[in-house]
Amino acid sequence: MADYSKEEIKRIEEKWRAAWQQKGVYKTDNHSDKPKYYVLDMFPYPSGAGLHVGHPLGYIASDIVSRYKRLKGFNVLHPMGFDAFGLPAEQYAIQTGQHPRLTTEKNIATYIEQLRKIGFSYDWDRKVETSDPSYYKWTQWIFMQLFNAWYDRNTNQAQPIAQLIATLDKQGNAGINAVCDDETPAISAQQWSAFNTKEKEDFLQKYRIAYLAETMVNWCAALGTVLSNDEVKDGVSERGGYPVERIKMLQWNMRIAAYAERLLNGLDTIDWPEPVKEMQRNWIGKSVGCELDFKLADGTDTIRVFTTRIDTIYGVTFMVIAPEHELVDKITTADQRKVVTDYVEIAKNRSERERMSEVKRISGAFTGAYVINPFNNEKVPVWIADYVLAGYGTGAVMAVPSSDTRDYAFAKHFNLPIVDVLEGPTSDITKDNFEPKSGSMINSGDLNGLPWQQAIEKALQRVETLGIGVRKVNYRMRDAIFGRQRYWGEPFPVYFDNGIPKLVDEKDLPVTLPEIDAYKPTETGEPPLGRAKDWTYKGHPYELTTMPGWAGSSWYWFRYMDPKNEKEFASKEALAYWKDVDLYIGGSEHATGHLLYSRFWNKVMKDLGYVASEEPFKKLINQGHIQGISKLAYRVNGTSKFVSHNLRKDYEVTPLHVDVTFVDGDVLDVEKFKNWRDDLKNIELILEDGKYICGSEVDKMSKRYYNVVNPDDMVNNYGADTLRMYEMFLGPLELSKPWNTNGIDGVFKFLRRFWNLFHDNQGAFRVSNDEPTRDELKVLHKTLKKIEYDIEHFSFNTSVSEFMICSNELSAMKCNKRAVLEPLLITLAPFAPHIADELWEKLGHADTILNATFPKHNEEYLTESSFEYPISINGKVRVKMNFALDMPKDDIEKLVIASEIVQKWTEGKAPKKVIIVPGKIVNVVI
RNA sequence: GCCAAAGUGGCGGAAUUGGUAGACGCGCACGACUCAAAAUCGUGUACCGAAAGGUGUGUGGGUUCGAUUCCCACCUUUGGUACCA
Known part of the structure; x- marks a missing residue:
């Protein structure tokens, strides 16, 4: 006899999980007459805490869709794998000496068993692990393709570097319209051929999509590594919350900024949640404007500014340049030198975090220099201030205090003049309703009377005619730093031959992680890989940094298509059949990291002819997060007493997270609590009604809060x-x-x-x-x-x-x-x-x-012949009446008006109006 | 500050194009079964009111025969972002 009892459920579920596995029912074929459907989950990092009930939320949804699509006649690809490189395993390795591979493998085994128990329809034969050499071989291979590519603005796509070299041989870099480093000089074919090997490579690095450069990086001393912008939150590391500072370092970078425009435009072609698209748009941060030169009053130099509001140029009353600006030293006058040097020193030493927490504090210094406004020939003072960032635009702004709130605050603070150049109901900066993009020009010479948009165009033309500037589009997005001073990541397929970075031969891939004696930096401050003994390629030292966490996840959806292929990252046939991901489910926290980098790599690989789609993920859904409910006990400060929740007001207390398994409802199991840790053995509890009541709060579900519920x-x-x-x-x-x-x-x-x-x-x-x-x-x-x-x-x-x-x-x-x-x-x-x-x-x-x-x-x-109409009087339902759906409106109206209830409300008078919506409602207006 | 999303019973939430607000589930109450309890099943359950009726989807206004749904202003919560010229 079979009830749906606990025992029977166990028997049934185990029976079927075993049967599915044994029969291989989830094996997916790359050859099929059926239409394909690719359902992907964001693969997890296998943490030591195991899976909690929040993880499966998205997986269950995608599993339902997979199974549904299969029943609907699709050939469904629904794989799962692991983002297995990462900091926690390495931190654990530093503490315990345990190889991160062992920790990772153990955690993966736990995850697989937990996932298996929920009955997902994954084709486990397609599992990928980013830390597996057979996988990261191809991550390295893709890196090599990026190293061997440059971005051609003429064709608007990445091209092989060999083609660039051929052009340099022939004509130098004249006529090359590339995305490259800002300070790339123009060179002739003769100069190029006169370069030695090192100089040639240094020059090519200015073009490569994966390149080495001295850049400002987010250095996290506690983790001993650099972090990318999306790994830094509020000036501290996202993982661990350690302080981060800005330093200059020679680093591997990815020229993602070359793709800014395509990354932006592509958003209009994909079915993603609007908030995620919006976050990416903000992250890319496109602004259209112009660069133009202001001559110094003494004629010695020019300062170039970037502005999106050239229309307001008659309102310029001062100029501000970043403290790091290259001309600061040169233009500062003798009597201002001390003030300026002091200010630069302070600005330099202010950490990123201080700068952020002091956003409202206004500071700056006058350089003593003046520039000439090219539109009205007026002399305006040049200031330095840290609200102007060296890394954006030209590191200099023309300040228009009447139409920019930051310039306004600065002018007010230092008592600088303000000239209104916009007139309109919302154009007054001193009013609450101020809207900078509004109004028409005043006090602006021949721009007067023009609406601001037209004034921009007219002023731009004048800038071009005068030859003092150019139209310019700027993006907030910077190139991405690609190296980490860590052990547990993909080694670069790069070695250094007399300081020249070179790629290893493709046949020598993968470059596997060497074994080392400890997972921390060397005594001389080199990354952990510096500890590896005799780790060289043809006698030359390897690159010692490893790739960041996002390397392996920026292409993994392709590997699932053909995971065992040893000759290619995936076969042409597999790529042609599966193409792209039809449905991608995962958390919105990856909006500006993984999802942007993946789109970027996908586009490069498309340009180089390896894949067919411009975008990797056609439809994206963000599943919500399941939070944990933490339970709190309250320690009376400086004592070994704990006070119950409702009595805590009478004491100075510090809350302590209690393991949720000790708590039934709100009531604490005192014995379990006391036996939890040694320091709780002899505590004293202040009870209410004979019980210890815990407080609750909603937190992230995490080991740290002892609130993890296990599936x-x-x-x-x-x-x-x-x-x-x-x-x-x-x-x-x-x-x-x-x-x-x-x-x-x-x-x-x-x-x-x-x-x-x-x-x-x-x-x-x-x-x-x-x-x-x-x-x-x-x-x-x-x-x-x-x-x-x-x-x-x-x-x-x-x-x-x-x-x-x-x-x-x-x-x-x-x-x-x-x-x-x-x-x-x-x-x-x-x-x-x-x-x-x-x-x-x-x-x-x-x-x-x-x-x-x-x-x-x-x-x-489902078709009905009649409908029970709600009869409402002045919009309120009073009664229901059944009428045939094909009954003419006139007949319905007569019957409704004649009905007892309606008569009662109308008191016999004729209603003002009767609205009849067939199959929906009747409304009588009286 | 800016951008985005969201505010509905005691709770999770439903209402697909402007058309019966509160589906479904939890909880609660009562009843059946039971010596009893648990489990199970049944009935009821937005609020006020004995009823008639009235009030109700964050707040205030508007459009409409009719608004959770559309418009305007505001409040609150969550997520993102942090001087990007």
Whole structure:
């Protein structure tokens, strides 16, 4: 006899997971007549804490879509792998000496077992691990392609470096329109050929997409490595929260800025959440304007500024240059020298963090120099201030205090003149409604009277005619730093021959990580790889930094297409068949990191002819985060006493995170708590009503807060099917929400009720072959329609509701008919695969339900001949009346007006108006 | 500060194009079964009111026969961003 009991669930679920594995039902073929569908999850970093209930949220959703698409006749690729290089394993290695590979492998094994228990339809034969040499061989290979490429603005794509060299041989760099370093000089073919090997390579580095350069980097001393901009949050490292400072260093970089415009335009072609697109747009930060020269009043030099508001040039009352600007020293006058030097010194030593926390503080110094405004020949003073950044534009701005809030604040603070140049209702900077992009020009010579947009164009033309500047587009996005002074990452396929960086031969890939004695920098401050003994290539030293975490994840979706290929990163056929990812599910925290870098690498690989699509991920969905509910106990400061939640106001207390497994509701299990740690053995508790009540707060689910809920426990208690459906039932996929198990019983009961539809009171399987009634068919087809609609719209919480409604209705009808239950079971299979295959087998099918066909709903069963109209009076529903759907409006109106209830409200008078919306509503206006 | 998303019962949430607000589930209450409890099943459950009725989707206004849905202003929460000229 088979109840849907705890024991039976365990038996069923294990039975099917074993059967699926043994039969290889999730193996995906690269050859098929069926249309392809590629569903991808953002692969996890395998942390030591294991999977918590938040991780599977997106995986369950993608698994439902995968299974649904398969039932719909698609050949579905649904792989999983691991982003296995990363800092935590290395930090652990530094502390314990344990090789990060061992930690990582152990964690991956845990993850796989946890994932297996939830019944995902991953094709594990396609698993990738970024730290596996057979994988990072190809990460290195792609790096080599990037090293051997430059960006040609004429064709607007990356080109082989050999082609650039050929041009340099022939004509120097004249006529080359490339994205390259700013200070790249113009050279002739003669100069080029006169270069020695080192000079040639140094010159090429200014063009390569992967290149070495002295750049300002975010140096994190505590982690002993540099970090990319997206790894730094609020001046501290995103992982660990250590301070970060800006220093100059020779580093590997990626010329992602070359792709700024294409990365921006591509956003309009992909189906991604608008907030993510917006974040990428902001990150790219395009601004259109011009650069123009201001001559110094003494005629010695010119200072070039970048502005987007050339229309306001008559309002320029001073100029500001960055403290790091190259002309600071030169133009500063003798009597201002001390002030300026002092200021530069302070600005230099202010850490990034201080600068950020002191955004509101206004500081600066006058250089003593003046420049001439080329439009009106007026003399304006030149200041230095750290609100002007050296790295953006030209590091100099023409200050217009009447239309820029920062310039305004600066002018107010130092008592500098302000000249209004815009006139309009929102053009006054002293008013709250100030809007810089509004109004028409005043006090602006021949620009007077023009709206600001037209004034920009006219002023631009004048700049061009005078030959003092050019139109210019600037991007906020910088090139990405690509090296890390760490051990646990991909080694570069690069060695140094007399200081010249060279690529290893392709046949010598992969360059594997050498074994070292300790996972920290050398005594001389070199990266950990400096410890490797005899680690050379043909007698030359290797590059000692490793690639950043995002290297391996910037192309992994291609590897899944053909994961075992030893000759190519993926075969041409596999790439041609799978093309790109149809659905990508993951967290929005990757908006400006992984998702941008992946688009970048994809575009380079497309330019070089390796892949076909311009964009890697056609549709993206951000799943929300499941937060943890932390439990708090309150230690009375300086004592070994803990006070219960509601009494804590009377004491000075420090909250302590308590392991959530010690707490039932709000009540602390005192014994477990005391036995938790040695320092808690002898504590004294101040109770309320004889209990210790804990406080709660919502935190990230993390080991650190002792609030992690493990999916294994949920699977043991309720089964994987219940866990899967419950996570979907919690609410919309995109929403973040704290984990609580309050509603899980409801989902469990639903599955049992569903099971019971197939069984009699004694638990015997009993399904009848009788013809279903029209009502039963209506329930069935209504459900089929709704479930299909919901899956197509990624609204899984409402599908679970619909299943519940359907099973409630069929239970009430005591329907156990095969013709109804069988199609219903197929629609449930993507959500609850274990119970589905079990019942499918009991229905007499030899093959798994995965190979069934998703049933089509039939509108015929859903059409009604009549409708129960809500009759509202002045918009409030008062009564319901049933009318045939084809009844003429006039007849409905007569019957409604004549009805007792309406008569009561109208008091016999004729209503002002009667609105009848067929099939929807009747509204009587009185 | 700026950009984006979101505010609906005791709780999670539903309402697909402007058309019955609160589906579904949890919780709670009552009832059945039971010596009893658990489990299970059934009934009820936005708020005020005995009822008639009234009030209700963050707040205030507007458009409309009709607004959770559209428009304007504001408040709150969450995420992103940090002087980008």
